[in-house]
Amino acid sequence: MSELMSALRIEQPGKTALVDIPVPHPARGEVLLRIDRVGYCGSDLSTFRGGNPLVSYPRIPGHELAGVVIDVADGVPATIARGTAATVIPYTACGTCASCRRGRTNACERNQTLGVQRDGGMTAYLAVPWQKLRFAPLSQRELALVEPLSVGFHAVARGRVTAGDTVLVFGCGMIGLGAIAAAGLEIGARVIALDVAAAKLPLAQSAGARHTIDASRENVAARVRELTDGHGPDVVIEAVGAAATYRQAVELGAFTGRVVYIGYGKEPVAYETRLFVQKELDILGSRNATDADFDAVIAMLKRGTYPTAATITRTVSLSEAGAALADWSANPGAVTKIHVALNGIA
DSSP states (O other), X not given: OOSEEEEEEEEETTEEEEEEEEOOOOOTTXXXXXXXXXXXXXXXXXXXHTOOTTOOSSBOOOOEEEEEEXXXXXXXXXXXXXXXXXXXXXXXXXXSSHHHHTTOGGGOTTOOOBTTTBOOSOBSEEEEXXXXXXXXXXXXXXXXXXXXXXXXXXXHHHTTOOTTOEEEEEOOSHHHHHHHHIIIIIIOOXXXXXXXXXXXXXXXXXXXXXXXXXXXXXXXXXXXXXXXXXXXXSEEEEOSOOHHHHHHHHHHSOTTOEEEEOXXXXXXXXXXXXXXXXXXXXXXXXXXXXXXXXXXXHHHHHHTOSOHHHHOOEEEEGGGHHHHHHHHHXXXXXXXXXXXXXXXOO
């Protein structure tokens, strides 16, 4: 194996480059993965645009990963064999902060996600602790969808969604689709999905939404009232991160309902706080995903109920990855998921 490998790096906002960097050597307790497929995340787009406050430059993106174990260091269980396909849980946990002490390591105060606070997996090879691997007899494109879907699954878990609930999901991007699938396909709740990009709504239906709302054309509040007999949804999941949808989530939610926020607000949000108290709402944040969320997504993908092929808008090579990111930035509404295939994997 050559001592250098290719990687895509975001040099500064709006600029990417293919660079050669050293091939990592797995330390004790680590495995070396050959990275076959990487999904672009919304955080990667934000980094490219210069809007991600958690990122310093230059940064190698990529935390939606699928690969194959090619080397195993000392301290790795013998059950982890070379040639095994895997995805990666890309978060870290310090073990000492308040979240970690409560067992909620997904919200670790000092978390460093691959491709965000530290360099990611848009590379030929990546060394990771064996505990961060999840194995499954899935295709590489399915394995690369596990992480983003799991973030939506976690939001549904935070919202304590049941089969009897009506769930409103703001945003039919990748994270919203995970919430729709978890609530609709897995739990059997009645899901209403809305987006300003009408082209994304058919996919939301395939992922488990019973009703859709084109927010660019319809009166959202009136349509939600109509679909819920005037009561509002039991659970609202906000996967957009806009001030307007942050407010709407509280305004539209049912009395004694739950509101779950995944998207980071891009600006301070002014609320009618009377609704918090009057409705006795549960206002919840949702960050990253747990091991259990990863396992739940893998189980769903094994059953084949999720529309994997329709989710992937475009697949490009590593040499095309920088241009694909720029194209996405220029026309974000046209993209659900871009995958970068490395090593000639289709």
